[in-house]
Amino acid sequence: MGVLARGAKNAFRNSIRTVSIIVILAVSIAMALVMLMALKTVEAKIETVKGSVGNYISVSPAGIRGFEGGGELLSNSDVDSLNQIAHVKKVVKSTMEHLTNGNNTSLQSATEAGSFGNRQRAQEMGNETGGAPRSFSMPVMVTGTNDLSVTSNLNVSKFDLTSGQKFDGNSADLIALVGTDLASKNNLSVDSTFQAYGKDVKVIGIFDGGNQFANATAVMPLKALQNLSGQTDQIYQITVEADSIDAVANVTQNIKEKLGDKADVTNQQDNSQNAVKPLENIKAISSYSLIGALLAGAVIIFLTMVMIVRERRREIGVLKAIGASNSVIMAQFTVEALVFTLTSSIVGIALGLALSNPVLNVLVNNSSSTGQNPGSGGRQMMMRFGEGAQSTLRDLHAVVGWEIILYGLLAAILIAIIGSAVPAYLIAKVRPAEVLRSE
């Protein structure tokens, strides 16, 4: 029987004590694992949020309220002035047009007005004519953009082309990408056409915008939509990309100075900070808890091994007397500690996997109260980040992978080695002569 077998056998010498140690240590390891999973999940989420924020700054006509209008649209000269600002990498322009069936398009809306829309419309009609309210067709929103790579202007939560191809942003051709629902409602497919302002617009692609609102819209090249709708030189929304995250604040300030009262300028950093703040709280809690759980595990195994070494002091003396070296005895006790921690790890990992999402939910619930609503800015920014900050926490799910389990096992080995270090010192100090003196 070698050192390994003897160490493993010794771990189960006192079954009641062994079970107790394993249960306590397993809880500690489970807690460490849960916190590690929470930490990794939150870190990944923070990276995602920060990555999604990018270096973008939103510039909207001052006071504009989406479909309701308000404020004066921006112009190409405004865009030109923004291009001159240092650290500006890209300026993306967009405009928006509402097409109404029976008025200026053949398209039928893919969304129903609903009771709220009908009520609003009825009030307008009543005010205009004094007549009875009647149902109406929702307008189809068409966005014009000169750069499809920046989707923040497109009122979509994602922009996946399901068929066809994208267009060149500088094109003036009467072409469009239509949302899946809009295409379905109007039996549109790639190469089919619809009418707008009396002209044929060719569908060159169909996209999934991630939600019903987005999938009921269409996207056209900026110039084409401006020409079609007679809004030449009118820009509804500008997105400015800074060349680095660090430059965003300065570029934002410069834009505000250039455009003055003409525009509402918001960068996404403030909003992202609001979204990330509760995540940072969870990260801090899970980091401290992880360290605490690991320390607790190390202390448990440390005290256990100290107790065992003290209890077997005579046996250690005997082993030395019959020829065992310190290293052999230390190895035997370290194996014993490893058996404790690895057995506890198996139980702890199972427990940790079961508890990871419930514990993460508790952390989220306790931390979300510290999150704040994002500040107001352009309408699109409000829509994107108002929801974004809330969904950042809603969408948290513990990341469970082999990497995490491997971390857990490594932590267990580390705990065993740390927990065995001082007992090893005690072993080295046992003098075999003590065996005779205590006879």
Next chain:
Amino acid sequence: MLKVKNLTKEFESGESKIKAVKNVSLAIPAGTFAAVIGKSGSGKSTLLSLLGALDKPTGGEINVDDRDIAKLSDRKLIDYRRHKIGFIFQNYNLVPNLSALENVMLPMEFAGVKAAERKKRAGWLLGQVGITGAKQIRWPGKLSGGEQQRVAIARALANKPKLILADEPTGNLDSATGKIIIDLLRHLAKSENTTIVAVTHDTGIARQAKLTFHLKDGRLVK
């Protein structure tokens, strides 16, 4: 041959020093069964721990096969304990969760003997001391005191040592079993040409020894 010359051991107790062994000199020829007798506190166990390299002397020499073990390094002392010394304790001191066979194999494992060989020799040694059959795979707790001491004797013989040191080997046994154990030790001393030094306060055992050393207050008096 075991030769001890002017052996001294001092312990510090607070600010004062206690001499447990004082200028002890003795010689024991190979294959001799010798007894060291004395009252409790006379320094018997200290002398035994010095002979067995469990402790280092404050002064003097301990020559085993013309080698002064008092001057050996810690590493070489471990080797000395592995190959030259066998211990028998009053309380047997067997490892409780190892079988009799595994206990006897233990010193051979530390000495680097291969698994198959140590199992074979352990079985043979246990047979020599009368532990046979199923008793060989029993835990010490399932054996009587006399049987445990037999296992301890087999363990002491495992690496064919030149010197076996026995500390009150019959102290926990009834007189009949104690006599059997002493007879066994005397027999082994002769058959294995092993020097056996037994520390005891039992004058009956001392009478059976070829050489007897009387220790009083750390000094040899006879």
